[in-house]
Amino acid sequence: MQTKFAKRVTTASRSFTRTILDLTAQSSIISFAGGLPDAALFPRDSIEKHAKKLFETEDNRLFQYSNASGVEALKVEIAKKYVGTTSAEIMLTNGSQQGLDLVCKTFLDEKDCIIVEDPSYLAALGLFHMYNATIKAAPLNANGVDTVALEALFRDYSPKFFYTIPIFQNPTGYSYTLETRKEVVRIAKKYNVILLEDSPYEALRYDGTQTTAFADLLPELTIALGTFSKTLAPDFRIGWMRAPKEIISALTLSKESTDLQNSKFFQHICAKMMQSGELQEHTKTLIQCYRPKRDAMVKALHTYFKDSIEFIVPEGGMFIWVNFKKCDDSMKLFDVAIKKGVAFVPGSVFFADKRISSYGRLNYTNSSLAQIEEGVKKLYEAYVELS
Amino acid sequence: MQTKFAKRVTTASRSFTRTILDLTAQSSIISFAGGLPDAALFPRDSIEKHAKKLFETEDNRLFQYSNASGVEALKVEIAKKYVGTTSAEIMLTNGSQQGLDLVCKTFLDEKDCIIVEDPSYLAALGLFHMYNATIKAAPLNANGVDTVALEALFRDYSPKFFYTIPIFQNPTGYSYTLETRKEVVRIAKKYNVILLEDSPYEALRYDGTQTTAFADLLPELTIALGTFSKTLAPDFRIGWMRAPKEIISALTLSKESTDLQNSKFFQHICAKMMQSGELQEHTKTLIQCYRPKRDAMVKALHTYFKDSIEFIVPEGGMFIWVNFKKCDDSMKLFDVAIKKGVAFVPGSVFFADKRISSYGRLNYTNSSLAQIEEGVKKLYEAYVELS
16 A cells, blocks of 8 residues: 655654653663653652542542543642633643644644744654644743844744743753843734743752743733643643633634543542642652752763863753763764763754754753763763764 | 634634533433433443552552553553454554544645545544545445445545444444445555544444454555443543554654653553453443443334434444434424423534534433433424424
């Protein structure tokens, strides 16, 4: 048979991160490649306790078809994260990745223009390609997006939305200053561009103070995406969207035709854990465990690499974005590093144009302190061998 | 703000079935409108037992990110349903509705032609519209699709796939004869058209014998969709796809970019229930409970309506498709019926062209025997009032 796939599929490539995840799962390689939370920290007792209670107290309707937008009690808890927001402005999704998919499905016609940060989240770039979007990238620096470049793109391309990860960005770990945010808000209003604000790592802050979200600065033009995959557990597959009601209605219609609804079982558990404060307490534990890991990686990078690399210490999240300045193409470093027994993600895959890059993304949440020390050492050996 | 949705959304309408579900959930109306299984029959003890075991025996990786195609043990069990099929040809989805979405995403470029049965599943028609597909409909009769009309459509439009529900069809309850299936296979081969075989009700057979699935008659050109929503529980959100490996690979890529993966928790439980034979036993129970409901509805329809309506007794599934021949437009009957306290779905919404129809779809699985008798009586009163 000659299979006649859609054009979007024939131009898509298998996710590089997924390839690395498969590789590192099967070997003794120390992996700084994924974006996985530390499974040892999942609040298992709490999950089990609430699951047991659900079985004891709920009737069989727990397992029946229900509405597409999710469990009301959980939407109420999530609404509290935003100023003046009600549960009608919240919708739950199958992880925040599905939020991205539903936004694309609801807003994008073929060739519509969207703006991304350069670099940006790999799986978002892959998804935008699947929708045959015209993707324009605005440079990102340590204070956030380059707003002069962004304004020019808004003016020249009338994009449907600007996809931004303003806190502890993936892959860079950079965060927008309040000043940058305000300038983005100004130009979003001026050119009527939706801000698609993705904040998966927001709760994982180790230093500094929170700046106001786009969802609160410009609620009428912001679609905010969030997730419990980093704070609770990825397998729960609970993400959310906050947007004006009119947009939530359209997104709900897209959700219904896409997969009718999510499983509500873990949504109920998540709601109970928020109502009781258990999730908030658990998040503090995560921060206490992840901060030393970040610090250990920062220290090891300084110890081994000294001035031969550049990076900014992230205030939170899961990643450090390193400029391996003596290695023009970090894909070559990746090949040597794998042989030494350590993995990371070469920067190239995070750029919309996939250009050759000296950068690399290092994850520290899913390795032990000893593995972090050992992995950075191996990475340095690879770096020396290459230069 | 002027919201700039995609064209697909501005032409989509809120699902009529969802509207009816909302209406009937809030009132004392007897509903023959939905397609809901009987929640009282969910195998709660079995679910709870296996959930407890999972908590006891599995480590925290149970809640970690995992692969996009689903739990291997469950894929192995599902593969056994098809001749000569391995788990590599199976992929799990968030309900079979997501299977439909992923097939569209993977195969459809704008304006691509697809063929549906006339009438067909409402939420599939809605989804195909979302992909801006060119939809052509082939008439359905009690022996299956009109193959002469189908061949003409295959020849004239080179469709990407033919969407078929060959057993206990939705909305009609009709089943393809083996002869019709073989003719469909012949022309699918001749014109190289994929058969998208959706069989959500397959396991719910009350009379007669199973015919061979398209997936077994023409595996190289068939994408088969299945679900545990009707046999186990809808909230588990477990559907599956069986297709040639090359197609499963492409569908998996689409799944990854759409929502990374499903929750695996209930997939593990479902696998355990299949391995132990509990699900198979449970299906027998369902049949024993649903058969009398079908029979009660058939009897009540004969008792009240006598020769003033026409219908074919379905051998299984959840629906009876009634021709209210004295009422040209069953939407009018619906309005009167709601006032009398009974709901059904007017036939119009199941036709691709939404034409006025004298047909209606009646569900019998989610009402008690007494409600079935009472509801049919009310429906007859509405019918008399209208004619």
